[in-house]
Amino acid sequence: MDVGELGEFALIERLRHALPAQAPAELIVGIGDDAAVWRLGDRYTVATTDTMVDGVHFVSALTPPHDVGWKALAANISDIAAMGGTPTFALITLCLPAATHVRFVDALYAGLRECAERYHVTVAGGDIVSSPIMTVTISLLGMAASDCEGLPVLLRRTAATAGDAIAVTGALGGAAGGLRGIKSAAPLPGGLRALAQRQLRPASRVDAGTAAAMAGVRCGIDVSDGLAQDVGHLCEASGLDAEIRAGDVPVDPALVAWYPDDALELALSGGEDYELVLVAPQEKLDAVRAKLDVPLTVIGRMLETRGGTVRLLDPAGHTLKLPASGWDHFAGRGHA
């Protein structure tokens, strides 16, 4: 069997089980969440890594290199934000064909630097190697706060409780709509350009993540694979089912304007919005809302049943079937 047949998530599970069952006490969070957490003395290090491959996650001949640099770092920052952590320093690995223009690398690094400055990240090192295919791999470190008992303050995928409300920051689908726009036309008309920016230069919700964690929210994930799939990851990790009311999902207004027929589907299944899903009792989320710098919309709830799956409901309360429900790096779109 090859890894394409097995699929990304089954492969991760397989490799996870190949590792020693016994982990040291310093490992607070291992494989299976948005980032790992390691205790160092009385502090907590949060660590994540994310790769972008030319032709798979971007197209070097088409995507502005400045945007490649920004997005490679922003995706990692989002994983730290999804743990309730604050990013600190990054290691940058560039695999470059020898024929890559130095100008391209300069621009990529300028975008990366801009994102680093925006989110107070220090580039501390990395690796540069020759490769037939360009890839940008970033490892990002961060820190988590600790409570008065010295325990880490984290947003975990595993921490949902039956009856909790599910909320999402900002609006969804913009990144997927932007990708569609980029593929459809060049140069982009002005209005579509703003949507493309959601795809090319996503924001990361660091302030929202830390504010939510400090206010007592204990469960979250970022929307990187697509809302339905990411809430599915959270359900699996927490061992509970969830219900999302599609009519309550905040859809990016520019997406509604440009692609009205597909806007809801893109908001439910489109990836790379890098908004945060927060799960907590409704009154906790209501209290947190005032502390966030972005809108927070309740879109569903965790159920009592233990199937580990997510159900989408249309406004009439019927189950909604998505033609595509997220991204598998090997299988491509369309798997159930």
Add this chain to the structure above:
Amino acid sequence: MDVGELGEFALIERLRHALPAQAPAELIVGIGDDAAVWRLGDRYTVATTDTMVDGVHFVSALTPPHDVGWKALAANISDIAAMGGTPTFALITLCLPAATHVRFVDALYAGLRECAERYHVTVAGGDIVSSPIMTVTISLLGMAASDCEGLPVLLRRTAATAGDAIAVTGALGGAAGGLRGIKSAAPLPGGLRALAQRQLRPASRVDAGTAAAMAGVRCGIDVSDGLAQDVGHLCEASGLDAEIRAGDVPVDPALVAWYPDDALELALSGGEDYELVLVAPQEKLDAVRAKLDVPLTVIGRMLETRGGTVRLLDPAGHTLKLPASGWDHFAGRGHA
């Protein structure tokens, strides 16, 4: 200009200068050493990353996947050892063609796990993505001890002083000889197989690095690009010249047995031995020797002159010219 013309080290310098001149106080060591060091509270995190690309650093059709996994991690561990640190946890990124056999990935992970257990490293997370080319990227975290004043105990490339002696652990050239053997014959005769193991499953000198740092050695680097080139990096970082007495360099005995004519050259310029170069006053090195689990051989000294270059001397005291002096990932072997 493309990155092949510019070369790896010039590109790193260029990107380093593109970053903000002002670094936060938490960044103790940034770009330009074997690993970065970051202060977290009163602790010190050491961080490095290293990539292996199929067809560049290994050949997936020829190299046993178990060895690919071992070596990918061992190379990173060596960078932590070269700072005097202790490795703690790793993030593993696999870029895999969809047609990669799951068995290959299983074996790669088994090798990685074996190396992780040998050096007490925990695999805490990672990323798996689809890619036309297989690459294995590891980010490894570690910790450095601190002295009674709370300052980190580190081996730095920058810390050499004129008059210091230069020593190296173990013996050199085995990895380069092993590579030659692997390329020359299959199956390998028994004696050559031991040499091939130096290439395929290198050891990392963690215990030697921490023992040296704790005993007061303040300057070191690992032999990854080749002795002459790595001592050259140390000279550049310390702003001093160095002199290596080629006749004193410990050459791998199996290398001498199999390739007597080229053994010294391979020991001076061959990469990936992952031994440690330690630089300190002679009496300090003599005191450290007893605390190490490997031989430590003095091979030269730091000079008063500030050229940032290394001079190789033959037994008669004449300058020795190497036909090749190390590895540039873009330019390939043979640059000055």
